[in-house]
Amino acid sequence: AQMPNAEVITYARQGCAAGDTQGCDNLGIYLLRRPPAEVNDADKAEGRRLIEEGCARGNTSACGILGWQLSYGPHFPHDDVRARALLTQACEADGWGPCGDLGLLFRDGRGGERDLEQALRYVTLACTNGSIALSCRVQGGLLAERQTGVFIPEAMAAFQRGCASTEQTPYVGAACNAAGSYLFQVGTPTSAQPVAQLLGRGCELGDRDACHNLGVLHASTRFGPANMTVARQFMQRSCQMGREDSCRLARQ
Numbered sequence: 001a002q003m004p005n006a007e008v009i010t011y012a013r014q015g016c017a018a019g020d021t022q023g024c025d026n027l028g029i030y031l032l033r034r035p036p037a038e039v040n041d042a043d044k045a046e047g048r049r050l051i052e053e054g055c056a057r058g059n060t061s062a063c064g065i066l067g068w069q070l071s072y073g074p075h076f077p078h079d080d081v082r083a084r085a086l087l088t089q090a091c092e093a094d095g096w097g098p099c100g101d102l103g104l105l106f107r108d109g110r111g112g113e114r115d116l117e118q119a120l121r122y123v124t125l126a127c128t129n130g131s132i133a134l135s136c137r138v139q140g141g142l143l144a145e146r147q148t149g150v151f152i153p154e155a156m157a158a159f160q161r162g163c164a165s166t167e168q169t170p171y172v173g174a175a176c177n178a179a180g181s182y183l184f185q186v187g188t189p190t191s192a193q194p195v196a197q198l199l200g201r202g203c204e205l206g207d208r209d210a211c212h213n214l215g216v217l218h219a220s221t222r223f224g225p226a227n228m229t230v231a232r233q234f235m236q237r238s239c240q241m242g243r244e245d246s247c248r249l250a251r252q
Contacts, residue, residue, distance in 0.1 A: 004030040016050070025054035025062050032065060036074040044075050055086065064090030064098035071105055080111030091122065096130030099123070103135065107142070116142060127158055133171035136162025137178050144182060151186045163198060173207030181213050192223040203234065208241035215249065 009030050015023025028050025031043045039047070048069075054062030067086030070079045084105050090098035103122030106115045120142045126135035140158035159182055162175025180198030183189055195217055202210025215234035218227045238246035 004033055021054070021057065022059075024050050025057075025059045028054060028062060029065050032069060032073070032075055039075060048076060060090045060093035060095055060098075063087075064095045064101070067098060068101050071101060071110065080105060082111075084111035091125070094129075096126045096132060096135075100126030100130070100132045100135035100138075103138065107138065124158075127161055131161055131165045131167075133162040133165040133167055133169060133175045136165070137171060137175040140175075140178055140182070144186070149186065151182075151188065156182060156187065160198075163201060170206065173202040173205030173210055176202030176205065177207050177210035177213060180210065180217075184213070184217060192217060192220075203237065206241070208238045208243045208246070211235075211238035211241065212243055212246045215246065 009027065012023050012027040012030055016027045028047045031039065031047035032051065034043075048066075051062040051066045051069075055066050063086045067083045067090060069076045070086065071083035072078075084102065087098045087102040087105065091102050099122045103119045103124075103126065105111050106122065107119035108114070120139065123135040123139045123142070126132045127139045136158045140155040140162070143152050143155035143158060146152070156179065159175055159179035163172065163179045165172050165175070176198050180195050180202065183198065184195045189195055196214065199210045199214040199217060203214050211234050215231045215238065217231075218234065219231035220226060232250050232252075235246045235250035239250050
């Protein structure tokens with residue numbers, strides 16, 4: 001989701017002050033959706049109070065935000081047991097984001113037992129219905145892990161759906177990298193073009209692993225002569241994003 005700007009927060013605050021409960025719920029959500037560096041202690045306290053109240057009134061969006069903050073979010077001490085209950089409630093109300101977050105809890109065994117089938121169920125709901133890039137990447141990974149080394153079209157489709165997402169998060173680039181890497185390593189493409197397109201989108205979106213793997217692709221002789229000049233360019237780009245082994249390879 002896009003980060004709310006000051007104008008949106010001001011509008012929600014005015015609505016809340018006028019007694020609009022939806023405005024209060026939105027204000028709580030907006031306050032806690034901002035990056036940690038922009039949220040002070042007063043914002044945290046106000047945001048939590050408002051989403052707690054909103055969730056208690058039956059606003060499942062508030063319950064989903066609260067569940068995420070209590071599990072993977074940056075603003076509150078984590079309570080995975082309560083988070084799992086809140087995310088279940090929000091997911092059952094057709095909140096695809098909470099479904100994806102719930103899938104992560106099942107995958108990681110947080111707030112209850114680890115259950116990869118349940119994890120797959122929930123991230124699939126989030127990916128299929130919401131095109132949520134992180135959920136799509138996790139769905140693809142869980143499907144691929146069922147048969148290591150065997151190309152599974154459903155896994156590839158999930159990676160590609162995440163890569164095609166229009167959300168503005170780093171997870172889109174990561175899904176593109178997963179799609180390109182999976183096709184290159186496990187698939188049987190007849191040319192470098194489909195792999196390069198996926199990795200190229202990931203690299204353009206700022207995923208350093210996609211840039212690195214694009215360098216690996218150009219250094220490979222699998223589809224023809226290697227192009228080490230281009231390979232080093234992508235390794236250098238990945239290096240500039242902080243991947244250390246790319247720095248070493250860029251110097252070779």
